[in-house]
Amino acid sequence: MDSISLKQNRPVAIWLLIGAVMIIVQVLLGGITRLTGSGLSITEWQPILGALPPMNEKAWLEAFEKYQQIAQYKYINSHFTLEDFKSIYFWEWFHRDWGRLMGLVFIFPFIYFLVKKKINRSMIHPMIILFLLGGLQGIIGWVMVKSGIGTDLVYVSHIRLAIHFMAALVLLCYVVWFAMKITVPPQVLSSNASVRSLNVWLLVLITIQLIYGAFMAGTHAALAAPTWPTINGMWWPGQYMFNQGSFISDITHNLISIQFIHRNLAYLITIMLAWWTWKASKLPAGEPLHNMRYIPLVLVVVQVVLGVIALLHSPLETKLLYSILHQFVGILLLIALTVTYYYSRGRRGQRSR
Structure with missing residues (x-):
């Protein structure tokens, strides 16, 4: 990839990275929506008309009446007032x-770049994949919400939530990877196996985590256990930890098992990242991977x-702030590891700058 191509690709890369930031915001909004129990509050999907909230008291009462028909209101929030x-x-x-805005931010610049011939032939397939992943994420989101309407579920299944969450992160990593692919020259990649x-x-571990x-x-x-370190x-x-009747149920539905796995994966990832940092520090000085070696370790700490x-704050009202910060740094760690992996894909014998 020559310097002229890199310069031509820069506007597209900036657009992609703006999209990546918007995806991060969307994931955090999803976290807030879940933690505040807000996900089932809108009981219908109107892609265009739904862009505006109820605009008068009558419309608010109609929306509230629809919410009162679902199980979450009947069994959990029957005390809710209209203000609640x-x-x-x-x-x-x-x-x-925000999802609608993301769609506009992706579609209109895409059309502009297409007309201005800023998108070359090699970008077409990745662009198609990008839009398919974005559309899939929207479908998964609505299916997830739909599963809690007209049923006895008071919350959406955490399995469906995880699928929705991970689909968003796959999209995020793909966008970041795509941006690097069209801007990072192969000469700067490291080749340490x-x-x-x-x-x-x-x-793999951070994905499971x-x-x-x-x-x-x-x-x-x-x-279930708001204590630490035990x-x-x-x-x-x-x-x-083992009372659900099967191993799969124990590791996916038992609250103590879920927390035990989540805690200990964090410790394992921290140890392995310290090891990775030590290995990356042995790379030639000046290589991008050597220069960014401390970033993942700082993030994981x-x-x-x-x-x-x-x-520790989970029983308290301050839990939302710390939970969202925790989620945010986790996303940054995933991005950092995606970036470091990209920079580690050099071929043996390839000259580094």
Whole structure:
């Protein structure tokens, strides 16, 4: 990739990275929506008309009446006043409208770049994949909400929540990867196989960890043991971890098991990232991967600290702030590991700058 191509691709890369930032905001809004129990407050999907919230008292009462028909209101929020309903409606509406805005931010610049011939032939297939992933995410979101309407469910399944969450992160990582692919010259990539291999394992572990983070949020598992460093005074709460009837159920539905796995994965990832940092420090000075070697380690330490704080605050009103910060740093860590993996993909013998 020559310098002229890099310069020509820069506007497209900036557009993609703006989209990545918007995806991060959308994921955080999704977290707030879940933690505030707002996800089922809007009981219908109107892609265009739904962009505006109820504009008068009559419209608000109609929306509230529809919410009163679902199980969440009947069994959990029957004490809600109209003002209470408005507070949860806001987060779901904002979450959906941000998704609409993202669609516009992706579509209109895409048309502009297409007309101006800023998108070359090699970008077409990645662009198609990008739009398909974005559309899929919207469909998953609505299916998830729909599952809690007209049923006895008071909350959307944490499994569906995790699928929705991870689909968004796949889209995010794809956008970041695409932006790097069209702007990063291959000459700056590192070719150390052991660093790359360890990076792959870290990506696998952080993916599992993020899934369990969604399980933690979806089941409110923190409330089952809001203590640290032990779990309700136990280092090994084995007698409380295996009571669901099957191993799969134990690791996906047992609150103590979910929390135990989430905690210990954090410790394992921290240790492995320290090892990765040490390996990356052995790379030639000046290589991008060498220069960014401390970023993932700093992020994971901050992430663990925020996780502990969020856990201890889970019974308190301040839980939302720390939980969202915890989620945000987790997303940054995933992006950092995606970037470091990209920079570790150099071929052996390739000259580095």
